Amino acid sequence: MSWTDVMDTYTTAEEAPSQTEPRERARSLRAPEVTSTVHAGAFRHVVSVLEGAGLDPRPLLAAAGASETDLVDPDLRVPMARYVALWRIAAPRFPKGSLGLTFGASFELDHGNLLTYMAAHAATLGEAVLQADRYRHLVHEMLLPALDLEGGDACLRRVLHPSIGRIGAMAESIAATWVKSLSIYVGEAFRPREIWFQHPAPRDLRPYDEAFGCPVRFEMPETRMITDREELERPLRLANPRLRAYLEEQARIQLDSLPHENGLADRVRRLLVEELRGGAPSQDHIARRLALSPRTLQRRLKDEGVVFNDLLDEQRRALCDRYLQDRSLSIQEIAFLLGYTERSSFYRAFRRWTGGTPLELRKVDRDETGRSL
Structure with missing residues (x-):
């Protein structure tokens, strides 16, 4: 089995790692x-x-x-x-x-x-x-x-x-x-x-x-x-499928026993910030990053009083506020960095958040402060 076959067990075709490097200005990611x-x-x-x-x-x-x-x-x-x-x-x-x-x-x-x-x-x-x-x-x-x-x-x-x-x-x-x-x-x-x-x-x-x-x-x-x-x-010199499978089972047990000081929701938020680059990470993908099943992730988030889509929306809005302050980023670039593949989808989300458009918000700030964001 090649490493790409293994990767398919972690990600679907739609969730494969991004092929596109985000603009260097994305260094402002939290x-x-x-x-x-x-x-x-x-x-x-x-x-x-x-x-x-x-x-x-x-x-x-x-x-x-x-x-x-x-x-x-x-x-x-x-x-x-x-x-x-x-x-x-x-x-x-x-x-x-x-x-x-x-x-x-x-x-x-x-x-x-x-x-x-x-x-x-x-x-x-x-x-x-x-x-x-x-x-x-x-x-x-x-x-x-x-x-x-x-x-x-x-x-x-x-x-x-x-x-x-x-x-x-x-x-x-x-x-x-x-x-x-x-x-x-x-x-x-x-x-x-x-x-x-x-x-x-x-x-x-x-x-x-x-x-x-x-x-x-x-x-x-x-x-x-x-x-x-x-x-x-490249093959590994100590490759041993049976031993690896046993060790992975032990890893699952240890991972499940770890205390989560800040709650699962905070871990999901951090992963969403990492993954929001030219495509929205799915709940299944984030679950695999956490070595959880999608159902377990959903249940544990519910226990903390949140749902995955709300966390995704929350992180997008917070990052959007920061990106809009960087006038060197175009609206299209901001949409990409927030995981929107289409500009129209970003505009719909932004109108839901604020009632306006990104360009209108930048214009209001320029008019009120006398400087361009």
Whole structure:
């Protein structure tokens, strides 16, 4: 079975990843809030890298509001805010180059977790990436990539919350871990075509050339790794269908047991923001992203007093208000970024929201403020 066959189990033809890159000005998309928890294994890996560089992690952990007891239980989950704080505190104190690049280069399978092992036993690279995306909440949604297909390109991407995107070392650790884990999976050095980061470029770019072996671009709208689409067909050296199926069942059990601090509705809202690019994500598609059945998603949203279509409409309206403030975006571009394939559909929705049209709203603002939005 090819990775594309696997992908069909996650998405229908109408819900396949977008083939069109949104305008770079879509960088204003609302990023996920830094909430919930992260797998303690990620915490332990940072500590081991710090110790390997001769640093005492205890005062750094204390400054981040954590302690060594947070690392004892391999199944423990630690508040994401502490993990981010540890990176913010430790990165400028790291004595040997980039903490993030060192973190990624030192990654091994035994540093991972259930999701890492499950991906390693997939049949192809594409299948591994899709499964990592589907169960990313076992680690944390911001630390694992979503897959986009754009022509002949395959793009692993993640829009990082600004508080993470500004911590260059943390963003670099994410991309470096992607590259190292894919190298382990295929059994040889994996070299992407291009890497993007959201933070400014450092003075010395040589470590990045050595780490990635490809052009690296900074101050981009998202963290991204670009490779050839055909790379997704590469077989994995540890492919084992029976073991992978068993591990996936365990992943489902763990995912279902995770506490949802901000409720399922908030998770759906964050996914809708990610997915609204040239087509409205369906409830079935969002359910698959959450590793839930559509019926379970519908039931759990109902328990929280909301329905999927209302959440979709809510996110579109909120983003529309922001996009209209950017005069450089045309109405057609705004419609695309909100997931409307036809301008007329966008106009009908906008009239339902406001009673007017987007152009009328821009004209009113210009008349009242004397400036153009």
